[in-house]
Amino acid sequence: MKKVTDILNTQYPLIQAPMSWLTSAKLVAAVSNAGGLGVLGPNAGQTTVTRDPDETAKRMQSEIKKVKRLTTKPFGINILTPKTDRSVAETRFTRELLDVAFIEEIKYFVVVGTAHQELFNLIKEHDGVIIFRPLTPTIDQMRLGEKYGADVAVATGSDEGGVIPEQDFGTFTVVPTMVDSVDIPVLAAGGINDHRGVKAAFALGAQGVYIGSRFLMTDEAPMSDQAKELVKKSSYDNIYRVSPTQRSIKTSIAEKYAKEEYLNPHNNDLDKQINSHGGVRPGMLLGDFNTGIVSINNGVDILNTVVSVKKLVHSLMDY
Numbered sequence: 001m002k003k004v005t006d007i008l009n010t011q012y013p014l015i016q017a018p019m020s021w022l023t024s025a026k027l028v029a030a031v032s033n034a035g036g037l038g039v040l041g042p043n044a045g046q047t048t049v050t051r052d053p054d055e056t057a058k059r060m061q062s063e064i065k066k067v068k069r070l071t072t073k074p075f076g077i078n079i080l081t082p083k084t085d086r087s088v089a090e091t092r093f094t095r096e097l098l099d100v101a102f103i104e105e106i107k108y109f110v111v112v113g114t115a116h117q118e119l120f121n122l123i124k125e126h127d128g129v130i131i132f133r134p135l136t137p138t139i140d141q142m143r144l145g146e147k148y149g150a151d152v153a154v155a156t157g158s159d160e161g162g163v164i165p166e167q168d169f170g171t172f173t174v175v176p177t178m179v180d181s182v183d184i185p186v187l188a189a190g191g192i193n194d195h196r197g198v199k200a201a202f203a204l205g206a207q208g209v210y211i212g213s214r215f216l217m218t219d220e221a222p223m224s225d226q227a228k229e230l231v232k233k234s235s236y237d238n239i240y241r242v243s244p245t246q247r248s249i250k251t252s253i254a255e256k257y258a259k260e261e262y263l264n265p266h267n268n269d270l271d272k273q274i275n276s277h278g279g280v281r282p283g284m285l286l287g288d289f290n291t292g293i294v295s296i297n298n299g300v301d302i303l304n305t306v307v308s309v310k311k312l313v314h315s316l317m318d319y
């Protein structure tokens with residue numbers, strides 16, 4: 001099996017997971033300069049909302065150019081897969097983002113969702129490397145991703161921050177199961193916040209790690225100071241399930257959602273309400289806890305310092 005560092009052309013088998021608004025050229029370049037693979041998420045580096053696919057792609061192109069000014073090391077972008085019954089051409093956000101990525105000669109594509117043959121083929125035609133993360137890591141999805149040409153797979157346990165997998169399986173069961181299911185290297189994701197988590201990932205058979213929440217607590221991350229302070233003083237005693245697909249640290253709006261989710265579980269309307277308020281943007285990027293949630297992994301007690309990316313990567317990977 002090819003080594004992850006050879007596939008990614010990085011010093012460490014480490015990917016900074018894409019986290020929409022909470023990523024930026026500055027964060028991504030810092031991760032790549034520190035020896036991992038930085039990845040731009042959707043809306044990376046932005047503060048204002050646009051629903052126009054052209055404008056979204058243009059903004060991404062400008063952020064890609066910024067990363068190139070800050071590093072000569074490899075970095076990637078995040079592509080969310082179209083629904084399996086829709087073609088790439090029909091999905092304007094994906095199509096236009098891909099066009100920009102190909103113009104900018106992006107090599108690393110973190111593809112998240114469900115395996116999509118046409119999308120995988122397009123990336124391969126442009127010599128792209130596919131890091132595939134099924135949103136819900138089933139054995140079928142992992143194998144389909146491998147069959148369609150993924151170079152690396154990501155196995156995510158439900159400890160993760162962001163949109164949580166549909167089945168509630170923890171990182172300790174998901175990682176070895178996925179490692180045994182495919183012949184491509186598997187990265188572990190979900191709740192990895194320090195060198196103990198990294199060591200555990202390798203012990204479970206992963207060939208590397210894919211880390212999101214921990215990178216939010218860095219000097220370079222665009223998360224607001226208010227949200228960084230809230231995360232620092234939070235404990236997993238005050239993490240709530242706020243919708244079928246999300247958790248949040250206690251904020252005033254999170255308490256309200258949590259009560260509704262408790263009384264009426266699996267209520268998709270709560271996801272719609274969170275999205276209509278702008279998802280993670282108000283709470284995390286702007287620090288407005290009256291309208292926003294703060295989505296972070298379950299290991300929040302360990303996330304109690306804000307450090308430089310360089311120091312973090314060193315503490316995670318050189319032990």
Ligand SMILES: Cc1cc2nc3c(=O)[nH]c(=O)nc-3n(C[C@H](O)[C@H](O)[C@H](O)COP(=O)(O)O)c2cc1C
Nearest residue numbers: 017018019020112160161162190191211212213297
């Ligand atoms: C605030 C936040 C936003 C996220 N946004 C995205 C996203 O835009 N695209 C995506 O593929 N995953 C997104 N994720 C999931 C991460 O890419 C990754 O799977 C997760 O953070 C890994 O688990 P960890 O947070 O325990 O390290 C997000 C996660 C967080 C915490």
